[in-house]
Amino acid sequence: MREIKCEDIIQTVKKLCIDVACDLPGDVFSALVDKKNEEPYPLAKKTIDVLIDNANLAHENMMPICQDTGMVFVYITIGQEVHINGDLKAAINEGVRQGYQEGYLRKSVVSDPLFDRINTKDNTPAIIYFDIVMGDEFKIIVAPKGFGSENMSQIKMLKPSDGLQGVKDFILKVVNDAGPNACPPMVIGVGIGGSFDKVTMLAKKAMMREIGSHHQDVRYADLEVELLEMINNTGIGPAGYGGKTTALSLNIETHPTHIAGMPVAVSICCHVARHKEAKL
Structure with a gap:
């Protein structure tokens, strides 16, 4: 013992x-740099530059x-x-x-x-x-x-008959409802399955997964890629100013569910997606 x-x-x-509060995780920082280099819109690129400068200053001065x-x-x-x-x-x-x-x-x-x-x-x-x-x-x-993004998260108890398209439509609706209010670029976690309470936990878990990782089931991994592309084509862009960088990542976590249900939850975090861990 x-x-x-x-x-x-x-x-x-x-x-x-x-x-x-003061140190942006490496995977998020790297994603910002990558997206800045890929961003074709000057204002969007400049906005990401400001976010990168802010993260560097916070790290150097240990300020939020x-x-x-x-x-x-x-x-x-x-x-x-x-x-x-x-x-x-x-x-x-x-x-x-x-x-x-x-x-x-x-x-x-x-x-x-x-x-x-x-x-x-x-x-x-x-x-x-x-x-x-x-x-x-x-x-x-x-x-x-932060609750600027937490307030933009949503859950919906879909029916099995809503199918894959129903899941896609709901996720896109959540992102469009959030618009600039979640301080994009966003980090998005999606939970599918389980129950009313379990699916929100799945979404939070997915949101904290390392950027660039993918679901172990190739079908969901492909869906992650597809949804991220769809979201970045909405034109919301960094801080809502337009552009191709509405989200840095979209991760999905799943759990078995009841034959009569298909719970879906979307947990949104702004680009300051952060968590730290320690082992004792």
Whole structure:
């Protein structure tokens, strides 16, 4: 049995919160550079240039890439042979609290969603998910999500008879509904299958997948390529100014579902698609 101290979890989550707000992941940065070189429209190319400069300055000065430093999603993978010395959820939230305070990150969480809407002043509570696995692994992924893009995400319970075309139409509708509001170029995760709750998790998982990776099933991999091309042909472009770079990537995750259903969820993130992970 491996024991992990809560203080180590607090310090790790704190560091991840600060790092992820200020340091754009390499795959996203490389995708911006690649898309800039491919972009035929001068204004679109210039806009991507500004995004690249912003990412470089944020990295050099350890300042947030975007003023919206998001609501924090924490994904914990914990082995059955791991014992936590204390309250795991409390430790995660304490790490978020310290990270947002010491990193001078914007606090955006309100305590009640409808009536009071009073800011908690430390960006807690985080939204936490647990995955129990064999062995003694302990991994933390911190993925803050701004709501300019989160508000543009959608779910639809399609019928099996809607078929492939129905899935394509819905995904394109979500992107067109989002337009410039999601601060394109976007990173798009698509979930297909499962249930009403499961499919949204699939979409979030797909959104965090490395840019350039593809679904293991060639049919879905081909669909990823096709949909990305269709989205980049909408003409929305970087920041909504027009161009061929509306999205940097589109990834699909799937799960078996009921014979009477075909849930589809689209999780949209702006170009500041970011998550960091650590193992203890």
